[in-house]
Amino acid sequence: MVSRNPLGNLFGRSPIGPIQEHMQIATEAAEHLPELIQAAADNNWDRAREIHKAIKAAEKEADKLKRSVRRHLPKSLFLPVPRSDLLALVAIQDQVANTAKDFASIFMGRDMRFPDKMFPAVLELTATSVACCQHALRAIQELDELLEVGFTGREVKRVEVMLKELDKLERSTDKQQFALRRKLFRLENELPPVDVMFYYRATALLGTLADSAESVGDRLQILLAK
Template identity: 80%
Template sequence: MAGRNTLGSLFGRSPIGPIQEHMQVAFEAAEHLPELVQASADEDWNRAKEIYKAIIESEKNADKMKRDVRRHLPKSLFLPVPRSDLLVLVGIQDQVANTAQDFASILMGRDMRFPEKLAPAVHELTQTSVACCGQALAAIQELDELLEVGFSGREVKRVEAMLNELDKLERRTDKQQFNLRRKLFKLEDELHPVDVMFYYRATALLGSLADCAEKVGDHLQILLAK
């Protein structure tokens, strides 16, 4: 498009591309979690280790990309949003990868296998939390289009609809997390207390993953309002 070509001729590579790529890599750290949970349920620890390595690699790549964006994002941008807001956005995106790694590290550090009575609820929460991250990524992928139209018009409405769907997904994780905690509470007397503590911690991290995705959407919503 003409607008994109004009931006490119003025500044070379758009600063938005690396921000979108960073969110893609952060999402890649999260999207491995359902298969990691399944591998632990199957007690396939060789498979789990391979998945864990992929998560670690994605988190490292996200960290590197975050530093690169912070170092190289131009200080003077003719854009509808301040440079500082874009830097904040990258920091929030990075929390997605960090939280995914934190959950994976607890799982692998303890060879954690959730009790069979909890397994369906854990899988459900994991899937929905990752879906939140995917929805946040989809919204961020529209950022360059939003810039082209000056954060106005039909594109804004389309992104707002995507963010509304993200909110719905995050609220679903709240309910799923509550239900999972209730199930765990009823099983506490049957389980080792230390295991119970880490089950609660792992569950909380899955909820935090969805919260991180929602924060990405919230910050994008702030950009839309400016």
């Protein structure tokens, strides 16, 4: 005879694991970007195409998880935070995967290689933006603990420290992006105008990636305040 757990049936599937998994996959999409940029710089386009494929696959998987969370998130009163807040959190997390895919699509659509004078600054900005995503992920990985303690106590303070570090990292990307734009501005006369336009667009997307990660932290901060 199959054992049945009445409490399990009552509460249904916990939404927290899928939400954390969704952010994990979104972050993995972002983590491919430094290697993609380096592969193009090395003229290793076979490798670049493999990485692009992995980014698209991660974004697709994130979309599937987002839809699953929307379908299965309980509507009962047993959630310690409003259901709408968790759905909003997943939507914001999804922007991380979407932005990574958008960058990769523009990058590969033009066989983009950043000029040598820009390349170190681009890698630095990319690394810091990815670090923002990783910090946001670490905070989201504490969500189940936060729910267990009712968003009170030491766990809240620990997550708040994480979110402050995330904010600090995002501010670093603002400075890096500004410096990169100034560098590109000085190179404009040496580069094809259409290429310049897409360099600006690509670097803006790297900044958007960090902004999206910070938005995840901001949404979590709102949950902590309730």
